[in-house]
Amino acid sequence: MIPVSSFNDRAVALFGLGGSGLATARALIAGGARVTAWDDSPASVEKAAAEGIPTGDLRALDWSAADALVLAPGVPLTHPVPHWSVKLAQEAGVEVIGDIELFCRERRLATRRPPFAAITGTNGKSTTTALLAHLMKVGGRDAQIGGNFGPAILGLEPPKPGRVYVIECSSYQIDLAPSLDPAVGILLNLSPDHLDRHGSMEHYAAVKEWLIAGVEAGGTAVIGVDDEWSRAIADRAEAAGKNVVRISVRERLRDGIWLDGDHLVVTNDASTEFSLPLAGIGSLRGAHNAQNAAAAFAAARALGLAPEVIATGIKSFPGLAHRMEQVRTIGNVLFVNDSKATNADAAERALVSFDEIFWIAGGKPKAGGIAPLAPCFPRVKKAYLIGEAAEEFAATLGDAVAFERSGTLDVAVASAARDAAASGLAHPVVLLSPACASFDQFRNFEVRGDAFRDLVRQLSE
Numbered sequence: 284m285i286p287v288s289s290f291n292d293r294a295v296a297l298f299g300l301g302g303s304g305l306a307t308a309r310a311l312i313a314g315g316a317r318v319t320a321w322d323d324s325p326a327s328v329e330k331a332a333a334e335g336i337p338t339g340d341l342r343a344l345d346w347s348a349a350d351a352l353v354l355a356p357g358v359p360l361t362h363p364v365p366h367w368s369v370k371l372a373q374e375a376g377v378e379v380i381g382d383i384e385l386f387c388r389e390r391r392l393a394t395r396r397p398p399f400a401a402i403t404g405t406n407g408k409s410t411t412t413a414l415l416a417h418l419m420k421v422g423g424r425d426a427q428i429g430g431n432f433g434p435a436i437l438g439l440e441p442p443k444p445g446r447v448y449v450i451e452c453s454s455y456q457i458d459l460a461p462s463l464d465p466a467v468g469i470l471l472n473l474s475p476d477h478l479d480r481h482g483s484m485e486h487y488a489a490v491k492e493w494l495i496a497g498v499e500a501g502g503t504a505v506i507g508v509d510d511e512w513s514r515a516i517a518d519r520a521e522a523a524g525k526n527v528v529r530i531s532v533r534e535r536l537r538d539g540i541w542l543d544g545d546h547l548v549v550t551n552d553a554s555t556e557f558s559l560p561l562a563g564i565g566s567l568r569g570a571h572n573a574q575n576a577a578a579a580f581a582a583a584r585a586l587g588l589a590p591e592v593i594a595t596g597i598k599s600f601p602g603l604a605h606r607m608e609q610v611r612t613i614g615n616v617l618f619v620n621d622s623k624a625t626n627a628d629a630a631e632r633a634l635v636s637f638d639e640i641f642w643i644a645g646g647k648p649k650a651g652g653i654a655p656l657a658p659c660f661p662r663v664k665k666a667y668l669i670g671e672a673a674e675e676f677a678a679t680l681g682d683a684v685a686f687e688r689s690g691t692l693d694v695a696v697a698s699a700a701r702d703a704a705a706s707g708l709a710h711p712v713v714l715l716s717p718a719c720a721s722f723d724q725f726r727n728f729e730v731r732g733d734a735f736r737d738l739v740r741q742l743s744e
Contacts, residue, residue: 284310285441289388294348296341296377296413299355299645300327306435307353308336308384309511321368341368346375354379356431356455361486361604372698381459384438385453388462390448397442400582401430401463403452403494404471404507406629407575410606411471412451412581414567414597419447422588423595431456445587454490467582469505471574473512474628475650488512495520503585504524509533513625528585530577532570538576542570547577549590556588559597565609566602571632575614605732607633608737616703618739621716622732628654630718637712641665641699643692646719646731648672653679653718658686664701664711667695673722691724692731696738713739 287310295307300322307704308331311318319339322328324427332338352372360379383401386554390396400411409432427439428649430450439448450465455465473488495504495516506517508529523528529539538555543560548555559580567576576597583593602608606641608620619637624630626649634640634656643651645668652675666686668676673688680686689695696713703711715735725731 284313285386285389285439286435287311287314287316287385287389287437289314289385289392291351293317293350294319294350295546296321296344296346296351296368296372297353298322298341299358299364300324300331300336301357303382303435303437303721304355305331305334305336306438307355307385309354310437311383312336317669321442321617332547341371342369346371347378349375349377352377352379354381354459355384356381356453356459360455360458361638366479377459379459380461381456382435382437382462383430383450383456383460386448386450387460387464391464393442394467394516395442395444395628397448398467398586399451399465400447400467400469400586400644401452401465401494402450402469402471402578402582403454403457404469405474405492406626406632407471407571407578408451408453410572410603411469411575411578412449413603414575415582417600418579418583418588418593418596419586421599422434422583422592426587428577444508450654452494455485457494458490460493463494463497464499465494465497466502467505467585468502469578469683470495470513471495471507471578473510473516474626481671484512488516492516492519493524496523498525503528503581505530505575505581507531507578508536508539509574528581529575530581532574532577540581542577547580547663549580557594559590559594561597563602564598566600566607567597569605569632569636571636584606589652604736607636607730608621608732608736610736613742613744615709616700616711618700618713619715620732620735620739621714622728622735623627625649625720625728627651627653627718629661630716631656633714633716634662637710638662639664639706639711641667641703641706641710641711641712641713642696643667643669643689643699643715643735644717644719645669645672645676646717646718646721646725647723648675652676655683656718664706665699667699668697669717669724670719670743672716672719692734693738696735696742700739700742 416428432451532542
């Protein structure tokens, strides 16, 4: 735990008592804060109270005596409307912040600021975070990994020499971190997502840019420049005097890290400094994972690792569950769990990685559906549609792709496995890459991916 000493003997209201909220409450109390915690869920309040965390309905709080409202990232700050606790805090002139902000304040109080890498982007955050932490460990560093991925940031171990923090930051967390100041800031990419919580693409991009704008003096901003939003952010960051490392998997860069065939190439003033082969690294298959690897390479180098050490670490990266996870091969049929692909942009990254796909898609649809994936349809031999999106996706596929309305995941896995085995193709892949949220049939994408993995493991040879 990282005790939050910056609020010692100060009154803090806290709303949201899920995992990160509980970790934040513990850290505040350990640092001497006077906490009043609440949640809209009575069960969550009861759980916190049973742990000894002081609770109380924030509607009855004396807000004139409060120094801050610490908000869990899942609670609306601005859109579609601010949560009632936010409105009360704002009416009283009380700052509204989150756990990432508390960490940043504690880091600035340290005698020696520990290295801190913050990773954001619409897609690829978790893989890049895990890969960077893996590289740090290969390089002999104590990498504390958390934030939006893994443990809550304040539940990590406190700073000590040789320790580095590798933190995934969602847009919700950045929105609650006004003084976010990483030593290394990574922005992978931007595409429409979470617009129900940000109101517009412009606001969503502005929130993501805040992480880059806050990179501390002497730090490094690593930015993917393969979309117009991120490219503009890179230009603004450089104009503001930031040290910017651009990465691309679509174009050659005079300065930066880019993908040339199956190699990452590091160039400086058009001269090649280093070339890293990615062929044969199953955990980093596809251009999207090349982007993740390029970002992690740049960040690890900025944090002091030699290119040769980074290359060794990249080759040994085991990958993440639910993100292009190779579950099993039966005969010549590869089964891939990409349950984390909850939107079309993420699913595209999986679809372009294979040529003979038996595609399981569907769930709770997001705006735009799968229409943007039409260029990938020739790679799909057949689609198996599940969940609420089945009819919408069937209409989009039309005559372009053979499909069946499987309805549920178990039916889809059985049908796809049968058809792939009988296809006579050289490299058939049964791919779960839903392009949808999971909430119509599963609690989250992890549960959906676990179910896929279990169903595949139950298949006979």
